[in-house]
Amino acid sequence: MSAIDLAPLQTAPEILAPAAAGETENHGSAFARSIRDFFHGAELPYRLALTRIFLTFTILFPMAYRWYYSREIFSTDGSGISLWSIYGFPCPWLEPNGTVVVAIHSIVILALVTSCLGWCTRSSLILATSGYTYLTMLDILSSLNKSSAIASHLLFFLCFTPCGAVWSVDSWLARRRLLRKGIPPKLVPAPSLSPLWARRLMQLLLATVYLSAGITKLPLRGYFSGEHLQTWMLSTIHTPNLLGSYVAMHPSFVVVCAYVTALWEVLFIFLVWKPAMRRVILGLGFLFHAMTCLTLGLFVFPMICVSAYPLFATDSEIEWLRRSTRNGWNWLGARFGAGVRGLAASVGKAVPSIEPAWSRGAFVAALLSTGVGGVALEYKLDRYGIHRPDGPYKLQELDLEKVSALLAPTGRIANEDKVLNFDIGSIFVGGCLFDRRTTFYQGETLRAQCGLIPPHENMWIQCNLHDSQNRVVDTNGLFLSCDMLRALFYYNIGDCVAPGDYSLVLKIAGDEIMRRPITILPRATACLAN
Amino acid sequence: MKRWMINAGICGYLAALAFGFLCVACQTRFFWPPVYFLTFDMYGGWSGYDCKMQVIGEGQSGRFYVLSPGPWGEFKPYSSALSRQCYDQMFEYGNFLMRPALAHTEHEPILRVFVVEQEYPKKFNLSDAQYEAYYLKPKPQRIYSHTRMVMSPDGGILTQSPTWLRYQDNLSVNDNPRLLADATRNRPFVWSAQQTPGPGGYAGPAYVPAAFLPRLGSPVTE
Numbered sequence: 001m002s003a004i005d006l007a008p009l010q011t012a013p014e015i016l017a018p019a020a021a022g023e024t025e026n027h028g029s030a031f032a033r034s035i036r037d038f039f040h041g042a043e044l045p046y047r048l049a050l051t052r053i054f055l056t057f058t059i060l061f062p063m064a065y066r067w068y069y070s071r072e073i074f075s076t077d078g079s080g081i082s083l084w085s086i087y088g089f090p091c092p093w094l095e096p097n098g099t100v101v102v103a104i105h106s107i108v109i110l111a112l113v114t115s116c117l118g119w120c121t122r123s124s125l126i127l128a129t130s131g132y133t134y135l136t137m138l139d140i141l142s143s144l145n146k147s148s149a150i151a152s153h154l155l156f157f158l159c160f161t162p163c164g165a166v167w168s169v170d171s172w173l174a175r176r177r178l179l180r181k182g183i184p185p186k187l188v189p190a191p192s193l194s195p196l197w198a199r200r201l202m203q204l205l206l207a208t209v210y211l212s213a214g215i216t217k218l219p220l221r222g223y224f225s226g227e228h229l230q231t232w233m234l235s236t237i238h239t240p241n242l243l244g245s246y247v248a249m250h251p252s253f254v255v256v257c258a259y260v261t262a263l264w265e266v267l268f269i270f271l272v273w274k275p276a277m278r279r280v281i282l283g284l285g286f287l288f289h290a291m292t293c294l295t296l297g298l299f300v301f302p303m304i305c306v307s308a309y310p311l312f313a314t315d316s317e318i319e320w321l322r323r324s325t326r327n328g329w330n331w332l333g334a335r336f337g338a339g340v341r342g343l344a345a346s347v348g349k350a351v352p353s354i355e356p357a358w359s360r361g362a363f364v365a366a367l368l369s370t371g372v373g374g375v376a377l378e379y380k381l382d383r384y385g386i387h388r389p390d391g392p393y394k395l396q397e398l399d400l401e402k403v404s405a406l407l408a409p410t411g412r413i414a415n416e417d418k419v420l421n422f423d424i425g426s427i428f429v430g431g432c433l434f435d436r437r438t439t440f441y442q443g444e445t446l447r448a449q450c451g452l453i454p455p456h457e458n459m460w461i462q463c464n465l466h467d468s469q470n471r472v473v474d475t476n477g478l479f480l481s482c483d484m485l486r487a488l489f490y491y492n493i494g495d496c497v498a499p500g501d502y503s504l505v506l507k508i509a510g511d512e513i514m515r516r517p518i519t520i521l522p523r524a525t526a527c528l529a530n
Numbered sequence: 531m532k533r534w535m536i537n538a539g540i541c542g543y544l545a546a547l548a549f550g551f552l553c554v555a556c557q558t559r560f561f562w563p564p565v566y567f568l569t570f571d572m573y574g575g576w577s578g579y580d581c582k583m584q585v586i587g588e589g590q591s592g593r594f595y596v597l598s599p600g601p602w603g604e605f606k607p608y609s610s611a612l613s614r615q616c617y618d619q620m621f622e623y624g625n626f627l628m629r630p631a632l633a634h635t636e637h638e639p640i641l642r643v644f645v646v647e648q649e650y651p652k653k654f655n656l657s658d659a660q661y662e663a664y665y666l667k668p669k670p671q672r673i674y675s676h677t678r679m680v681m682s683p684d685g686g687i688l689t690q691s692p693t694w695l696r697y698q699d700n701l702s703v704n705d706n707p708r709l710l711a712d713a714t715r716n717r718p719f720v721w722s723a724q725q726t727p728g729p730g731g732y733a734g735p736a737y738v739p740a741a742f743l744p745r746l747g748s749p750v751t752e
Contacts, residue, residue, distance in 0.1 A: 039540055077630070141618055216573070228576045234652035385602050406644075420653055
């Protein structure tokens with residue numbers, strides 16, 4: 001909280017220097033020493049506190065949203081599908097009933113709130129980590145995913161750190177206690193130091209996540225040709241997004257993004273440690289996650305990853321942040337006058353000094369009351385409607401017409417559905433048409449590209465030139481094997497094609513799939529003889 | 531002592547991360563719960579089709595009922611367009627998904643449960659205006675339905691078919707008369723093993739040709 005005075009940040013070597021002198025720290029090779037310094041330094045836990053606040057705040061959203069559905073998605077009273085059961089390790093004793101799940105879920109939400117605020121931080125984090133991981137493992141369909149796995153790792157390491165020593169209710173209470181005892185503010189001890197190893201492992205985790213994601217994409221068919229990203233951008237599986245459907249229809253831009261993303265993901269682990277490259281790599285990371293939000297509709301995954309970015313902050317950046325916070329507080333004080341400060345001071349004086357034991361007791365009481373209250377509230381809300389005056393719900397009946405459509409024999413894919421896009425232009429970038437044009441001159445080469453959606457059979461695909469009265473002027477076709485994702489047609493527009501309005505018509509098995517109007521203009525330059 | 535414990539923890543964690551990374555890099559899968567937390571192979575597959583899932587029950591009277599979502603309303607975990615059961619990407623957990631509706635509602639005896647997969651091209655997700663501007667024609671309303679499983683009310687699988695994508699892929703391969711004749715002529719009388727091709731298919735590493743899976747008839751025509 002802002003009640004903490006600024007203490008000068010100490011870098012790990014500065015802190016270690018006195019302790020290391022005369023001890024065994026300098027033994028071993030330079031490499032061993034650098035490894036030791038990398039993991040066993042110490043620092044003030046401001047970076048960890050930032051990660052704690054952002055991470056728990058992020059996780060709180062999906063967990064709070066799921067609370068009302070808890071019984072249905074996590075428990076044996078509903079349709080909970082646990083990770084261990086699908087892998088063939090049935091553990092019925094690990095799968096709780098609805099009441100237990102609701103109690104656990106309620107406690108986890110409280111633990112996430114108190115972790116974010118930093119009240120009984122370590123206990124809160126232990127509860128949040130174990131409860132959150134357990135609950136997500138109970139629902140592989142809609143709660144467990146790779147972002148929740150990353151969050152579990154980060155929460156786990158935060159449990160080993162004194163991340164509640166700064167920017168927390170705990171630190172505010174501790175400082176207040178000392179001030180009440182008459183200790184001058186300048187003599188209030190600085191926050192305890194945090195060992196580096198937990199932060200280092202979290203940094204390595206994030207870097208490994210990016211590296212694994214990059215390596216996954218390298219052999220993936222359709223990734224570097226854009227289809228992978230295009231189809232994900234068009235999907236509705238995530239939350240609605242602003243740009244996905246627009247960007248997906250520009251394959252050349254998607255291909256460039258695919259290359260940049262794969263390169264950045266693979267290089268992150270190697271370059272983020274270099275002072276010259278750190279800001280570039282982290283900046284690209286922000287951009288990447290912002291684009292996943294805008295084009296794929298991802299919200300929680302980017303926020304979880306970005307909440308680990310403060311772990312890469314330098315001392316000067318943390319110092320700047322602390323000063324900015326302090327200046328912001330001072331600005332607020334100046335802007336709204338002494339009244340706000342006076343009010344804060346009078347509230348501070350009115351509230352008695354809280355001993356650690358009282359704080360822990362209140363925390364336990366809050367946990368118990370939240371668990372019991374959560375169960376009672378969920379019973380009252382009655383998700384399944386069992387206690388309704390009308391009795392339990394009746395199953396919703398389906399129209400027979402709809403049923404026969406659903407249970408009809410499986411049909412073949414319509415030819416129209418095998419084509420994703422059909423564009424005309426003249427310049428290629430990354431194997432995709434970059435410029436979409438509708439006007440060409442005699443003597444130019446027209447390029448038409450057709451993107452296909454697998455699965456499709458071996459096909460004969462045609463791209464014919466029709467004039468304004470729909471008469472076929474020129475025909476062109478090619479074989480496409482079932483593994484091909486793209487067809488490309490070239491037209492050299494010679495002088496035999498008179499200027500005027502035409503259409504390029506794409507056909508599969510005689511079915512017209514798409515039609516693109518084009519205009520051909522007279523040759524702009526004189527034709528040279530030989 | 532404490533330093534040694536920390537060092538051992540660091541080494542153990544780094545070894546676990548390296549193991550997870552190698553699993554991803556070598557495209558090796560271990561079906562063990564902790565491995566899920568160590569392998570970060572996000573977006574390892576794709577499809578040009580979006581899917582929905584229907585779980586319906588056939589009552590003793592011949593009427594059909596929606597079993598998932600239950601009559602108390604849907605839970606939409608991420609997308610406002612998709613209910614929870616639609617995130618079952620292989621359409622294989624119908625036995626779990628039908629459970630709450632069968633347990634907590636009043637209904638006639640249910641004889642059979644059908645898990646139906648519905649697929650449509652993702653390009654249909656474009657808004658009507660966008661679709662018409664690009665494709666120069668109105669957006670068709672077309673969805674492909676495919677019965678994935680028929681189950682008994684207690685969750686036992688009576689019959690199942692491959693996923694719709696696998697089924698269509700198999701159809702596209704079977705379109706080759708020479709290949710089909712060759713396969714028919716040389717088909718072994720007794721299969722010694724089911725062969726699966728390596729990863730890299732468009733549908734991700736779980737790609738298995740539908741030819742090797744049993745095919746069920748349509749329940750309507752039964």
